[in-house]
Amino acid sequence: MNHKEVVLDIFESAWHNQEYDKLHNQISLSMKLHSRGTTHLIHPEKLTLIIDNWKEIFPDLQYKIIHLIEENEIVAINTVLEGTPVREWRSFKPNGKSMAVPHAFFFKFEGGKITDVWEINDFTVLGQQLG
Numbered sequence: 050m051n052h053k054e055v056v057l058d059i060f061e062s063a064w065h066n067q068e069y070d071k072l073h074n075q076i077s078l079s080m081k082l083h084s085r086g087t088t089h090l091i092h093p094e095k096l097t098l099i100i101d102n103w104k105e106i107f108p109d110l111q112y113k114i115i116h117l118i119e120e121n122e123i124v125a126i127n128t129v130l131e132g133t134p135v136r137e138w139r140s141f142k143p144n145g146k147s148m149a150v151p152h153a154f155f156f157k158f159e160g161g162k163i164t165d166v167w168e169i170n171d172f173t174v175l176g177q178q179l180g
Contacts, residue, residue: 084168107132141179
């Protein structure tokens, strides 16, 4: 798989279908997630827990892929995170309303595995969409 295919497979297999058998081959054991001014170490098992938690709250969660670009060891992807909560999330109670949150991710590859992910999102739209 090339880098683009790995990124697409993570969204399709892991995020959309909760199939995690390939994650150990796709992300490093010390992958760094850079998001909202913080950096977290995310290993495959932790990513599995994160996805499972999101899918419990948003069972229909999907990332709609808008753009996907690869240059050297970086893959950039523009997405929209879509889903409808069935449980309370943050201060939002389920009310049948859905969210569509713009996201951008940048994935850095080293040695064939993802070592860093930068996430940019617009969660300010959530209050308008879910409130």
